[in-house]
Amino acid sequence: xxxxxxxxxxxxxxxxxxxxxxxxxxxxxxxxxxxxxxxxxxxxxxxxxxxxxxxxxxxxxxxxxxxxxxxxxxxxxxxxxxxxxxxxxxxxxxxxxxxxxxxxxxxxxxxxxxxxxxxxxxxxxxxxxxxxxxxxxxxxxxxxxxxxxxxxxxxxxxxxxxxxxxxxxxxxxxxxxxxxxxxxxxxxxxxxxxxxxxxxxxxxxxxxxxxxxxxxxxxxxxxxxxxxxxxxxxxxxxxxxxxxxxxxxxxxxxxxxxxxxxxxxxxxxxxxxxxxxxxxxxxxxxxxxxxxxxxxxxxxxxxxxxxxxxxxxxxxxxxxxxxxxxxxxxxxxxxxxxxxxxxxxxxxxxxxxxxxxxxxxxxxxxxxxxxxxxxxxxxxxxxxxxxxxxxxxxxxxxxxxxxxxxxx
Numbered sequence: 474x475x476x477x478x479x480x481x482x483x484x485x486x487x488x489x490x491x492x493x494x495x496x497x498x499x500x501x502x503x504x505x506x507x508x509x510x511x512x513x514x515x516x517x518x519x520x521x522x523x524x525x526x527x528x529x530x531x532x533x534x535x536x537x538x539x540x541x542x543x544x545x546x547x548x549x550x551x552x553x554x555x556x557x558x559x560x561x562x563x564x565x566x567x568x569x570x571x572x573x574x575x576x577x578x579x580x581x582x583x584x585x586x587x588x589x590x591x592x593x594x595x596x597x598x599x600x601x602x603x604x605x606x607x608x609x610x611x612x613x614x615x616x617x618x619x620x621x622x623x624x625x626x627x628x629x630x631x632x633x634x635x636x637x638x639x640x641x642x643x644x645x646x647x648x649x650x651x652x653x654x655x656x657x658x659x660x661x662x663x664x665x666x667x668x669x670x671x672x673x674x675x676x677x678x679x680x681x682x683x684x685x686x687x688x689x690x691x692x693x694x695x696x697x698x699x700x701x702x703x704x705x706x707x708x709x710x711x712x713x714x715x716x717x718x719x720x721x722x723x724x725x726x727x728x729x730x731x732x733x734x735x736x737x738x739x740x741x742x743x744x745x746x747x748x749x750x751x752x753x754x755x756x757x758x759x760x761x762x763x764x765x766x767x768x769x770x771x772x773x774x775x776x777x778x779x780x781x782x783x784x785x786x787x788x789x790x791x792x793x794x795x796x797x798x799x800x801x802x803x804x805x806x807x808x809x810x811x812x813x814x815x816x817x818x819x820x821x822x823x824x825x826x827x828x829x830x831x832x833x834x835x836x837x838x839x840x841x842x843x844x845x846x847x848x849x850x851x852x853x854x855x856x857x858x859x860x861x862x863x864x865x866x867x868x869x870x871x872x873x874x875x876x877x878x879x880x881x
Contacts, residue, residue: 512550519564523555526562534558619838622845625854626675630698635862635869636664637673638706639690639713640813641682642820645833646840648679653833657682658823658840659690662816662853666870668863669856670815672848673699677840684712691720701877703869704798706813708732714795723877728795730757731812740785741778749774756797757811763800770797802872803865822847 527533538553554564592611642658659682661674674694678686687710702724705717709728717726734753738746752773760766770793779786789796799811809815826843827834834840848854862869 508550512552515550515552519552519555522564523557523562526557530557530559530561533561618842618845622841625845627697630663630673630694631665632698632700633666633873634663634699634701635666635668635703635873636706636810637702637704638662638813638816639687640708640816640820641710642823643682644823644827644840646677646679646837647833647835648837654679655681656837657686658820659686660816660819661690661694662819664859664862665856666866666873667856668859668866670853670859671856672819672853675841675844677837682710684716687713687716688719691716695720701873701880703873703876704802704810706810708813709736709792723880725798725801725876726795727798727810728792729811729813730796730799731814733796741782745778745781749778756800757807760800761804763797766797766800767793803868805861806865806869809859809862819847819851819853822851 523535527535534557536556536558538555541552541554556562592608596608596611639659639661642660644656644658645653646656647653656677656679659674659676659678660672662670663673664670674690676686676690676693680686702721704725704727705721706727707713707717707729709732714726717724730753734750737749737753740746741749752769756766756769760769770789775786775790775793799807802810823840823843826847834843851857
């Protein structure tokens with residue numbers, strides 16, 4: 474089987490190939506050659522599709538073709554689209570009816586938006602690539618994207634979740650008055666009872682992280698359907714535990730152990746901090762139960778250093794259970810729940826985007842675009858299975874049922 478025959482058998486392959494291409498780094502000659510190849514492949518695929526259609530629909534007949542331009546990141550493709558007398562046949566490789574661009578072009582435009590390019594700059598760059606793209610089409614694309622974004626952030630949630638990760642990312646955003654201001658981007662990631670990890674909430678708010686905003690976020694999650702959460706994973710932002718307990722009183726809270734490890738070095742002498750972190754690693758990797766970990770934390774860390782660091786050990790003592798709740802879960806999934814890494818990884822994606830075009834996002838809308846593209850690429854819209862958690866669904870469901878036995 475040659476390459477063409479293989480692609481004819483899998484119509485989605487061509488789209489995947491084009492989407493993965495680093496078109497921006499191709500020479501003009503390379504783009505032209507690739508465009509010609511793409512045109513030929515599309516023609517062959519559409520011809521094959523009509524042939525198969527006519528085999529299944531004996532009464533219908535071929536009826537020549539019509540001209541259609543398709544705008545892509547390779548430039549404008551000129552196609553002869555095959556048709557039939559009844560008008561019932563339509564190639565599956567074409568975009569939706571009346572749409573004159575493909576997903577690779579939309580992706581390019583959104584990338585330019587993320588980079589802070591204005592409407593004028595984007596249209597100018599597309600024209601330099603021989604893509605006929607006017608302001609009306611641009612506005613339609615942006616409107617469509619905003620609709621998808623708004624649908625996503627307001628969609629109905631599941632009632633039950635095993636784990637919810639929350640965090641606030643601090644950045645700079647230009648407001649409506651073109652002033653660059655500090656903003657907090659509150660993110661929520663959940664792992665549901667099918668072991669699917671997905672983004673549940675995204676809230677860019679001007680100002681520093683605060684409890685009142687977290688309260689409104691939890692209320693939004695509840696309004697959208699969330700009822701029961703086995704464990705919240707978060708950093709130790711002041712008052713966050715009280716906020717969680719006010720809205721989800723049955724849930725346990727896990728404070729990020731990675732943040733704790735860094736915090737220890739800030740509050741203890743180097744040698745003492747090294748000893749405490751060694752004990753913390755012993756608890757993380759060697760303890761077979763929550764009670765055993767709690768005993769080591771109390772005896773070797775709190776009691777051992779309370780005379781030297783009375784204020785800091787009081788702080789540790791008040792939060793010791795929240796630092797060790799991950800020990801209540803099976804060994805194979807503990808590494809997924811003792812830190813806020815999943816949501817911080819999402820935040821780092823925004824940081825990379827922000828650095829591409831200065832030290833701030835051009836607008837809240839630009840940030841929303843960046844967010845939507847990021848979670849789409851990470852497959853965080855429909856949800857991504859976490860295998861180790863899926864392997865422990867029985868154990869987790871048992872823990873969940875015990876926790877919410879008296880839930881009303």
